[in-house]
Amino acid sequence: MADTVLRVDRLGKQYRIGQVHGPRTLREELVDLARAPFRRPRSAQDGTVWALRDVSFEIGRGEVVGIIGGNGAGKSTLLKILSRIVAPTEGWAEIEGRIGSLLEAGTGFHSELTGRENVYMSGAILGMRKAEINRKFDAIVAFADIGPFLDTPVKRYSSGMQVRLAFAVAAHLEPEVLIVDEVLAVGDAEFQKKCLGRMADVSRSDGRTVLFVSHNMDAVQRLCARSILLERGRTVAAGPTAGVVAQYLAHTGGPSSAGTWIDLSGVERTGTGVARAVRARYWTELDPAGGRPYPDGPLTIGLGIQASARCTIASLAVTLYDLQGTKLVNADTIAVGRTLRLEPGEHEVTLRIPELHLNPGVYVMGFWLAGPLDAIHDFVLTGFELEVVALQSPGLGRPPTDDGMVTCRLELLDVD
Amino acid sequence: MITTIRPPKGWAPLDLREYVGAHELLYFLVLRNLKVRYKQTVLGAAWALLQPLLTMVLFSLIFGRLARLGSDGLPYPVFALAALVPWTYFANALTQAGNSLVDQHQLLTKVYFPRLLLPLAAVIAGLVDLAIAFVLLLVVLAWYGITPSPRLLAVPAFALLAATSALAPGIWLAALNVRYRDVRYVIPFLVQIWLFATPVAYSSGLVPARWRVLYHLNPMAGVVEGFRWMVAPHALAQGDGLLVAVAVVATWLTAGLYFFRRMEHSFADVV
Numbered sequence: 161m162a163d164t165v166l167r168v169d170r171l172g173k174q175y176r177i178g179q180v181h182g183p184r185t186l187r188e189e190l191v192d193l194a195r196a197p198f199r200r201p202r203s204a205q206d207g208t209v210w211a212l213r214d215v216s217f218e219i220g221r222g223e224v225v226g227i228i229g230g231n232g233a234g235k236s237t238l239l240k241i242l243s244r245i246v247a248p249t250e251g252w253a254e255i256e257g258r259i260g261s262l263l264e265a266g267t268g269f270h271s272e273l274t275g276r277e278n279v280y281m282s283g284a285i286l287g288m289r290k291a292e293i294n295r296k297f298d299a300i301v302a303f304a305d306i307g308p309f310l311d312t313p314v315k316r317y318s319s320g321m322q323v324r325l326a327f328a329v330a331a332h333l334e335p336e337v338l339i340v341d342e343v344l345a346v347g348d349a350e351f352q353k354k355c356l357g358r359m360a361d362v363s364r365s366d367g368r369t370v371l372f373v374s375h376n377m378d379a380v381q382r383l384c385a386r387s388i389l390l391e392r393g394r395t396v397a398a399g400p401t402a403g404v405v406a407q408y409l410a411h412t413g414g415p416s417s418a419g420t421w422i423d424l425s426g427v428e429r430t431g432t433g434v435a436r437a438v439r440a441r442y443w444t445e446l447d448p449a450g451g452r453p454y455p456d457g458p459l460t461i462g463l464g465i466q467a468s469a470r471c472t473i474a475s476l477a478v479t480l481y482d483l484q485g486t487k488l489v490n491a492d493t494i495a496v497g498r499t500l501r502l503e504p505g506e507h508e509v510t511l512r513i514p515e516l517h518l519n520p521g522v523y524v525m526g527f528w529l530a531g532p533l534d535a536i537h538d539f540v541l542t543g544f545e546l547e548v549v550a551l552q553s554p555g556l557g558r559p560p561t562d563d564g565m566v567t568c569r570l571e572l573l574d575v576d
Numbered sequence: 577m578i579t580t581i582r583p584p585k586g587w588a589p590l591d592l593r594e595y596v597g598a599h600e601l602l603y604f605l606v607l608r609n610l611k612v613r614y615k616q617t618v619l620g621a622a623w624a625l626l627q628p629l630l631t632m633v634l635f636s637l638i639f640g641r642l643a644r645l646g647s648d649g650l651p652y653p654v655f656a657l658a659a660l661v662p663w664t665y666f667a668n669a670l671t672q673a674g675n676s677l678v679d680q681h682q683l684l685t686k687v688y689f690p691r692l693l694l695p696l697a698a699v700i701a702g703l704v705d706l707a708i709a710f711v712l713l714l715v716v717l718a719w720y721g722i723t724p725s726p727r728l729l730a731v732p733a734f735a736l737l738a739a740t741s742a743l744a745p746g747i748w749l750a751a752l753n754v755r756y757r758d759v760r761y762v763i764p765f766l767v768q769i770w771l772f773a774t775p776v777a778y779s780s781g782l783v784p785a786r787w788r789v790l791y792h793l794n795p796m797a798g799v800v801e802g803f804r805w806m807v808a809p810h811a812l813a814q815g816d817g818l819l820v821a822v823a824v825v826a827t828w829l830t831a832g833l834y835f836f837r838r839m840e841h842s843f844a845d846v847v
Binding site for chain 1: 577578579580581582583584590597600601603604605607608611615616659682683684685686687688689758841844845
């Protein structure tokens with residue numbers, strides 16, 4: 161690459177297991193020493209994990225690159241190494257120019273200090289000079305839109321205001337390389353939009369390089385031309401964002417992965433047990449999300465039923481609960497008016513919800529099998545979790561943050 | 577400017593380039609220390625006066641009146657306060673420096689900046705309290721009709737010695753505290769023992785001459801003697817004690833900087 165500003169070469173970070181559990185006390189250390197006085201304490205051999213291993217890439221000037229991956233994939237570790245917060249165990253990285261990192265909103269904020277004081281404090285900690293903060297102060301305050309509360313202690317701010325002020329400071333950092341982690345997950349929709357716009361500006365007009373980590377696939381797709389997918393500390397894909405995101409959605413399954421049979425024999429259930437749901441799988445026929453359901457898309461469910469005697473199922477239902485336990489969907493064959501006659505043995509039933517009107521999120525699927533005379537054969541409240549994933553919103557709109565559970569088509573007809 | 581990130585390699589001196597331009601951040605950290613402390617306490621800056629003043633009263637009653645300890649020809653309250661002004665500063669600065677990294681762990685894990693600035697800011701912020709307490713000392717001197725001597729102009733030098741005396745163990749404790757949280761409980765105990773090893777309540781004249789060099793391995797002994805020398809018209813200069821104090825502080829500080837540098841890579845991992 162002609163104009164490389166960030167070069168990462170076989171970077172790796174090893175953690176001792178237990179180090180994750182925080183500091184040790186002197187007593188533990190002394191006990192270890194007494195037990196094995198000649199062994200080097202903290203030897204690298206026992207109980208270590210690689211949070212990141214063998215990661216290499218290069219980023220050119222003005223590029224915006226997304227880092228995606230599930231929990232524990234090593235995204236944060238990578239950003240922390242590049243931000244120089246933690247040291248790598250092996251490999252090296254080279255960065256040209258000033259590095260600014262934004263791993264949380266409000267680094268350096270103190271709730272007792274006023275908005276004005278915090279702007280200076282946070283700006284200085286993030287690497288701005290005092291003269292620079294002076295120069296940008298008005299722009300920061302305008303961006304944050306906190307108006308008359310500038311000289312009020314931040315502890316009296318609403319959480320939205322705190323986040324706005326915090327991000328406003330960060331948005332005015334002018335490093336050559338900006339490292340951003342998940343900060344967009346907070347704040348109201350309007351402000352998020354402003355931040356995304358600001359980040360796009362920063363790279364396009366100012367030629368700054370941005371490394372962006374997010375779980376929000378929509379944001380990653382809008383901002384980043386190129387992305388890197390990490391899985392268990394290693395790079396599994398790198399390239400144009402659309403392909404990498406598709407691979408992420410297809411491979412790094414969320415709560416359960418689409419298409420494969422999920423064993424239900426061990427889940428909690430009630431009922432006579434004459435007929436039991438023993439395994440299930442789900443998928444979407446159209447495959448833009450790697451088989452996982454998406455808002456307003458179809459959902460097909462395959463259900464393996466074990467019958468111990470001949471029986472009739474008058475009501476076969478699929479339920480979806482949210483994680484707070486609100487029942488959102490009860491799709492029941494009783495509404496269709498069909499009954500199933502089952503001989504002893506295993507059967508497979510395929511059901512389909514043509515349009516699943518649920519917003520992105522994690523839901524719990526359960527099953528219900530009942531006979532014609534109110535005999536409940538099987539009732540599984542929590543079968544497994546499934547994730548409804550976000551696809552890019554139509555018309556380049558973006559999903560509101562405080563979205564409800566249920567999707568609803570909306571048309572804008574007139575503007576007077 | 578190219579930043580290279582590599583695995584840390586053993587013992588190395590502090591990278592001074594990192595501290596170029598860091599004085600602004602240091603200034604803000606000191607300011608933050610002061611503002612937060614004064615905003616969160618009801619009496620605010622008055623604590624800087626009350627702490628040495630009340631201790632002076634207490635010491636005067638117990639050690640001056642009851643135990644009748646000698647006070648080098650000074651009124652006992654003046655004798656005690658001259659020592660309590662640097663001692664109170666030292667004890668607070670050491671405690672706060674020792675806890676500085678752990679207390680601000682949310683900064684360590686979220687942003688990079690030269691880590692040494694945290695204990696340094698704690699020690700510097702305390703100097704404001706020291707200045708306030710020093711004014712109190714001048715007032716008490718006037719109250720007892722003691723004419724301030726030009727020796728008082730030496731106060732910056734002794735304040736610097738007190739500050740570095742707190743910083744040297746402060747950075748050791750701060751770095752150890754990140755890994756061993758026992759340190760938080762060790763610090764008050766250490767300060768208490770240190771108080772007895774320092775001529776705050778008693779005169780260093782009580783220490784037998786052959787133990788004097790050993791006694792001055794505690795740099796605060798030199799600092800306290802210096803403060804008494806500044807206010808007592810006839811006190812003798814303790815040059816040899818001061819030299820030992822400076823040498824001890826310089827040694828501990830240099831070793832501490834190496835130690836800190838060695839430990840700082842892992843702060844964010846273990847804090």
